[in-house]
Amino acid sequence: MSPPSLSAILCTFNRAELLSQTLESILGQTLDRSNFELIVIDDGSMDDTRKVVESFERRLPLRYAYQANAGLASARNHGIYRSQAPLLLFLDDDDLCSPNLFEEHLKTHVQYPDNHFAVLGYIGFDPNLAQKPLLHYVTEVGCYLFSYSNVKHGDVLDYPYFWGGCCSCKRKFLIDYGVFNPVFRFGCEDIELAYRLSKNNLKVVYNARAASTMAATTNRGTRPRRRSCCSS
Amino acid sequence: MSNSVLIVGVYLLDKPSYIRQIKSDLSRSSRSEVEQRWVGLGTGSIPEEIADVTVRKVIPPAMKFPLLNQLLAEAKLDDFEFVLVCDDDIVLPENFLDRYLDSVTRYGFVLAQPARTHDSFSPHMIVDGFSGHPFVEQLDGLVARQTRFVEIGPIFSVHRSAFELIFPFDETSPMGWGYDFVWPQLIANAGLKMGIIDAVPIAHSLRKSGFYYQHDKARAEMKEFLAHRPHLSPDEVFFIIESYAA
Numbered sequence: 001m002s003p004p005s006l007s008a009i010l011c012t013f014n015r016a017e018l019l020s021q022t023l024e025s026i027l028g029q030t031l032d033r034s035n036f037e038l039i040v041i042d043d044g045s046m047d048d049t050r051k052v053v054e055s056f057e058r059r060l061p062l063r064y065a066y067q068a069n070a071g072l073a074s075a076r077n078h079g080i081y082r083s084q085a086p087l088l089l090f091l092d093d094d095d096l097c098s099p100n101l102f103e104e105h106l107k108t109h110v111q112y113p114d115n116h117f118a119v120l121g122y123i124g125f126d127p128n129l130a131q132k133p134l135l136h137y138v139t140e141v142g143c144y145l146f147s148y149s150n151v152k153h154g155d156v157l158d159y160p161y162f163w164g165g166c167c168s169c170k171r172k173f174l175i176d177y178g179v180f181n182p183v184f185r186f187g188c189e190d191i192e193l194a195y196r197l198s199k200n201n202l203k204v205v206y207n208a209r210a211a212s213t214m215a216a217t218t219n220r221g222t223r224p225r226r227r228s229c230c231s232s
Numbered sequence: 233m234s235n236s237v238l239i240v241g242v243y244l245l246d247k248p249s250y251i252r253q254i255k256s257d258l259s260r261s262s263r264s265e266v267e268q269r270w271v272g273l274g275t276g277s278i279p280e281e282i283a284d285v286t287v288r289k290v291i292p293p294a295m296k297f298p299l300l301n302q303l304l305a306e307a308k309l310d311d312f313e314f315v316l317v318c319d320d321d322i323v324l325p326e327n328f329l330d331r332y333l334d335s336v337t338r339y340g341f342v343l344a345q346p347a348r349t350h351d352s353f354s355p356h357m358i359v360d361g362f363s364g365h366p367f368v369e370q371l372d373g374l375v376a377r378q379t380r381f382v383e384i385g386p387i388f389s390v391h392r393s394a395f396e397l398i399f400p401f402d403e404t405s406p407m408g409w410g411y412d413f414v415w416p417q418l419i420a421n422a423g424l425k426m427g428i429i430d431a432v433p434i435a436h437s438l439r440k441s442g443f444y445y446q447h448d449k450a451r452a453e454m455k456e457f458l459a460h461r462p463h464l465s466p467d468e469v470f471f472i473i474e475s476y477a478a
Contacts (some may be wrong), residue, residue, distance in 0.1 A: 022257045024422050043373065046375060066477050067372075067373025067374055067475065067477045068373040068374075068478055070371070070372035070373035071372070074371055074372045077366075078372060078373065078374070078475060080373055081367065081377075081470065081472040082471070082475065084471070106350070128307065172467065175367075175470050177364050178366060180368075182350060182369075182371075182372055210435075
């Protein structure tokens with residue numbers, strides 16, 4: 001059996017409720033299920049994460065792997081090495097994927113087949129998050145987080161736009177030139193890797209149609225993901 | 233359960249090494265009967281603490297794997313459950329041998345290696361066939377993983393069920409270049425398992441991997457070696473087949 005075209009790597013830690021929404025959104029992907037696999041790396045969750053994943057096992061081409069809590073970089077590396085597809089898409093556990101998310105990433109990689117091209121998708125916010133003044137400030141004014149104001153669809157960008165939770169890249173490029181540094185348990189693991197990969201000419205193609213939405217949490221607020229080209 | 237373990241290795245007499253500490257650490261197993269057989273390579277004197285496990289001194293030039301073959305040929309391999317092949321420039325964690333062999337046995341890896349610590353050299357040279365790929369760096373949340381890749385050094389173990397597959401080492405590549413792409417094919421064909429033990433990582437940072445080798449020569453040697461043997465490509469080996477956490 002030939003491997004799928006795309007491996008989506010979803011690392012999660014104690015966010016069973018959000019994870020359920022994320023998995024629901026993956027159910028609706030337009031990309032044929034024979035063409036992708038979903039790898040869920042459970043980074044030591046103590047909640048119902050495993051049960052949630054199990055409830056989707058018959059509906060998604062899904063593989064679950066548990067590890068003792070070790071942080072996002074280690075979890076992503078675990079996912080990279082478990083993956084079988086030539087393209088890797090990194091997802092976060094609060095992403096609600098648009099139906100064509102996987103397909104759009106794949107399309108852009110077909111257009112840019114060289115190994116050094118990665119793809120950046122667009123992440124919007126749940127309306128409950130978007131109306132918060134602080135989020136408006138960090139995304140639109142200070143450009144500290146998810147700053148898309150300076151990029152347009154189709155742009156070929158440099159390494160600071162390799163944002164962990166909404167980027168895809170070629171597996172071989174990582175295998176040949178480097179994976180995440182496990183010292184970074186949460187945050188900056190993406191930009192640090194991208195900086196190293198930039199020595200091998202990493203370029204990031206922005207596809208605004210590869211969209212997802214960051215879900216609002218019910219009780220803990222937004223996980224502080226760093227997604228900016230301005231703060232690197 | 234008590235294992236009988238043969239440890240073979242080559243240590244350098246004329247360069248800094250950790251051979252004294254390694255010999256001492258590997259002797260302290262509480263659950264294995266350990267026999268160590270080392271070759272001292274160089275012109276210097278054999279350290280007194282190592283004399284009892286040094287089978288002979290060899291003046292360079294001499295290649296590593298033919299020397300290891302001699303050590304293996306002189307031993308009664310049937311008496312051993314495991315052979316551990318060890319270099320002289322690693323730092324072992326506390327109670328290494330017992331913990332390592334526990335995991336190797338639990339997961340049934342007939343060919344295995346410990347992961348490397350994060351501060352070990354990782355020169356990203358595997359495309360050229362040298363050791364030190366990030367793939368062998370410790371994955372912090374895991375105890376072990378079944379893989380298609382075990383390096384030719386600095387330390388690896390072979391279970392008796394794979395002795396005939398792995399030994400004697402093929403001396404057409406006397407420094408071992410290319411073995412790690414042939415081994416996974418041999419192990420898979422035999423329906424056996426190989427893997428990496430993350431729970432007991434070793435530090436490999438005294439001498440940079442491949443530093444003392446002529447890379448062009450090594451590359452040519454590996455290419456020639458692989459040309460005549462079934463093997464996996466670099467694109468086929470860096471996969472975790474199964475991962476195990478505590």
